[in-house]
Every structure is written in structure tokens, then in C-alpha cells.
Amino acid sequence: MSAPAGTLTDLIRTIETSPIVDRDTTAQALAFVRDGVLTGEGPTAAGRVHFSRSLDTGDADWCARILTAAALDHQPVSRAEAEALFQINDAATERMDDGRFDDLFAKAIVHHAASSSGLPVPPRAVALSPETAIESWAPTKAIGVNIEVLEWIAAQMRGKRRHNRLLMSLVATLIGAATTLPLAHSLPGLLDLGM
Template identity: 35%
Template sequence: MAKPGLEEFVAAKIAAGHVSEDDVITLRRYIYGDMAVSLAEGAALFKLNNAGLDYAGTWYELFPEAVGDILVHQARPEGYVSQESADWLIGQITADGRICTRTELDAVLHVLEKAREAPESLEQFALRAVAKSVISGTGVTRSGNELKPGVIADGEVELLRRVLYAGAGSRGIAISKAEAEVLFDLNDATIEAENAPAWSELFAKAVANYLMAMSGFTPPPREIALAREDWLDQPGGFDGGLGGFFKKMFGGGVGGIREAYADRPDPFAARGAAMEAEIAVNEVVTEDEAAWLVNRIGRDGVLHENERALLCFIREESPNIHPALRPLMEKLA
């Protein structure tokens, strides 16, 4: 009797309702038999994943690995994910009309973390998938922890942090405007919820990182800026560690930024001369920057604490406050 093809094997597993350890080994033989993974084979794996079966633990290793091989390691040049490939991946995930699952998110993050360069749309897709899961209470989790709609728990904070880390490779150091927009949207949607303290920390750090870049400063690398520090739990409270670094920027204006960098070990101290030159040129918030801030900060009609902190940062950092920002600044009194 002839050996069934991959499509037939996948159909049989879907009918059986489970994928065993031996099945995963068989799947590996199918897709890696010719030392490469085709788009058709990738689509078959997505079909199997979308069936919502009982999967062996090794399935969660094979799935992101195979997707990564298709889009990253087999790319020409290797490591550079094309827009066409990113669109294929997003299309496979959204084909069933359901929100991105944790297994699918793992595949996206695997691609982003392994790629030298990837389209921003792919990282944005992952970030919005986590945000949607937080708001709806369904989606990107397979850890067994139940999501509570509209509440950002520690697990979701760490997923967001991982997505933001993964986006660093394809777009450089700074948090982008699009990323800041998603974080603001999520903050607005959960402002009254009992969110994990780590969310406030991540939100403030990430948006401050964007504001620094928006105003022309050189922000710290994402792995430094977004590292979890538990600011309020450190000896000395908010003044400890990177909490102190960002507090100086929030409360000390341009001088605070200089002081924050001066207090950090190399390579931060070595940036002093370049930082001075950038500050001299880029101290003023432009009209476009002011319009973005007015649109985002206090959009829901209430000025919340983390938004107040961001406004304080802008007020102290810029010697000439744009007129569009003055109504918001007056609320800080």
C-alpha cells in the first residue's frame, strides 16, 4: 500500500482528533525529507494547527521552527523576510477568521527573533494580536492561565514585552510611532482595570523611548529600556536601577537626560558628546509631534497618571512648549 501524502496524513490526524509524539516525528520526515519546507507544506501545518486538536508537546516546537525555516532560513538573502512572505504568514493565521492563537504567535515571534530584517507589518500584527486578546479575554495563550477580559495580567505584559523586543531587529533601537499607538490604545481600553504593576512600567518605558526618539534624542537599546525592573519594589523605591534612569528623564528635563546617561556605565557615558549635539538641535517639540501628543494624551477626557508622567517629561525636556500642548500642560498644576 502506498504511503499517504502529507495532505492525506494531515486529514487523518484531524479526523482522529489528536497529534501524538510519533505523529510529530512523521511530520518532520514529511516536511524535511528534501531538506527544505515548502509553502504548501507550511499551509498543511497551519491547517493542522487550526483544527484545534490535542497536540503532543513537540508540536509546539515543530510548528514555529518550520515557519521560521520557510520565511527566514530559506529566504534569499537568508534572514531577510520579504513583504510577500510576511503577507503569506498573516494570511495563513487569519484564514480561519479567528484571533491569533498562542501557537501562531510563537511562530510570528520566532520569525521576528531570527530574522535580520522583517516588514514592520508583521511585528504590528503580533502586537495587535496580544492587545486584542487582552481586551477580549481570548486568543494568544496556551499556558493554561485563563485570560480575564479587559485586564492586563503579568503573562500578557511579558508577551507584549517579547513582541517589542522581537521588533528591535528589523527597525532598530527606538520604539516606533505605530508601536506607541498600540500601547496607548491598550492603555485607554484598560485604564480602569486592576492591571499588573508591570504594565504601568512597560507602558511608561516604551512610550518614553518613543518620545526620546521623536524629539531627536538617542534612546537606550530596547533590551535596556524595556527590561523588567519592578521599579517600586527596589531599595530606594522608584530611584533604583532603570526606574531611576527614567525618573530623571521624567523629572529633570534635558539636564535629567544628561544626568541619566552620565550615571550609566559605558556605553551610555560614551554618548555624552553626541547627546549634547542632538539636544542642542532637537529640544523643541514640533507641530507634528505636538499634534500627535494632543491626540493621544487624555483622548478619553481624563488625564491618567502615566500620561501625566509623559507630559511632565515633555514639559521639562522642551524649552519652548508648542501652543497646542499648553491646555494639557495646565492640567499638571
């Protein structure tokens, strides 16, 4: 993902006040969070002590604020947003957020995978809420799950030092179920996620 266009203030204003928001705008705002995690500086780290390569509750709050804006509620998490979240996850070698980002990250990626497969997903305010258990809405069977999306997620996770156990468990379940389908031949190497 390239450097964010515009200022974070402009992007947040658009995300929080516009009746219609382009999900690329939210991906751009998430890029500011990624940059703040990487450097420990910038608008998302302003006003607090923030070390480079660390993710704290402030960063998790920024991600939640961006992803759950009212105008986005009935839009599924996009590939660009999911990519930005993977980049934030990769950038953060240190976590000080009590698991808040990991919860949001897993839910957003599964929301993207399910919606990209044409499966029903709840509104973002429900699906991404810390009070909602992902098991209450995430697909648990591979029937109808787009194999390309599973391959993309597995490729994003492969070879990474830090793994989101909840996301890995859900993806492994879906991949395991998918291997019983006729499309199983298209999944070589997918199960090698480095668990």
C-alpha cells in the same frame, strides 16, 4: 489599528528569529495582545483563565517579549508600536500585573518620543527593562523634543479614564519646559490632560 494579519505564531517566529524585523510586524503582534485583553480569548490568553478587559502578567510578558526581541534592540519604538500600546492600555479596565505593563508602556512611549525628536535613546533591552529607571535616560528638558510628538501623546492621553502617572508626569514636564520656548503658541490645550 486593523485586525492582525497572519497568525501570532508566524509573527512571533519572525520577530524572534529574523535578523531584521519590520516594526509593523511587532505592531501586528501587539494587536493580538490587545484583542486578547479585550475579549479574554485568543492566542495570547490561551492556557490560562483570562477575563475580558483585564490585563495580567501574561499580557505584560507578551508585550515585553514582542517589544524587546533582539532584532529590534537598536531600533527605536515606532509610532505604530506606540499606537498599539495605547490601544492595549485603553482596552484594559482591570489590571492584575503589578504595574509591569504601565512601566513598559511609559518607557516605550517616551522612547518613541525621544527617538522621533532625534534625541539619543538606549537600546530597547536597556530602555524597556524593568531594572532600568526611566529617569536614567528619558529627556527631562523640552530642548530638541518634537512638539508634534508631544501633541500626539497628549491627544492619546486626553479624555481617557485610566492614566499612566509616570508617563503623564514626564509629558507634563516636557510640555511645561516647552511652553518656555518660542513654539509655545502651538501647544494650546495640551496641558489639559485630565490629571
